[in-house]
């Protein structure tokens with residue numbers, strides 16, 4: 001796969017949830033563009049497998065096990081990365097969870113779980129990395145939200161998932177405002193339906209209906225999100241911040 005002619009040599013890119021799915025598409029994009037990528041993921045076996053496969057092809061990829069919902073663990077993990085590499089240039093918040101449970105069946109536990117990972121987890125990593133980027137006078141943050149955050153519901157997710165992703169959109173816009181004076185760009189991407197383990201459980205009938213309402217008439221591939229993330233983290237998008245990009249085959253065209 002082409003890497004858009006971009007060169008991330010000497011840049012350190014941290015990707016949460018980078019072991020599989022969309023996160024892996026993001027990791028591959030940066031790694032193929034000579035970036036040094038650190039995956040932070042709860043799923044150690046999948047992260048190890050991705051790391052092994054990519055390092056075997058000469059890419060600079062490593063991983064640290066982390067639950068992004070745990071504030072202090074995130075702080076320590078980010079400190080470790082800065083100690084080892086000296087800097088973090090790009091932070092991509094991809095890790096996330098969804099649920100197909102109707103809102104009427106949800107309780108406080110569902111809220112804490114989904115919001116704790118999707119929104120608080122994104123806050124945790126941004127909160128740990130932002131002061132470092134301010135000190136460096138530069139940085140790029142790309143958060144993976146969802147069109148569910150705009151529509152009020154996902155194709156699998158519920159109102160809680162939508163709320164968590166709407167929160168990510170608001171957080172991103174706030175970081176763009178506060179980061180701007182320090183040359184920190186913060187943008188978010190709203191994927192439509194991308195082929196991953198998260199979208200797998202959508203019932204077949206529902207999948208057909210979604211595709212019928214998608215101008216490109218298909219689901220996206222993880223790498224199609226990865227390439228847009230890389231563009232937003234590159235100097236080609238140096239004057240772009242606070243933007244929320246749909247990568248959805250045209251679902252949100254209206």
Ligand SMILES: NC(=O)c1ccc[n+]([C@@H]2O[C@H](COP(=O)([O-])OP(=O)(O)OC[C@H]3O[C@@H](n4cnc5c(N)ncnc54)[C@H](O)[C@@H]3O)[C@@H](O)[C@H]2O)c1
Pocket residue numbers: 016017018019020021022023040041042043046066067068069094095096097098117121144145146147190191192193194195196197198199
């Ligand atoms: N697949 C889609 O259609 C779709 C659509 C819109 C948005 N998204 C968003 O894209 C992102 C990636 O989704 P995906 O489809 O690749 O899902 P996925 O389930 O394939 O991957 C999610 C990754 O996040 C990691 N993760 C989950 N909880 C974590 C935690 N607490 N700490 C650290 N890592 C954790 C998982 O181990 C996994 O590697 C999510 O934020 C999701 O909400 C996906």
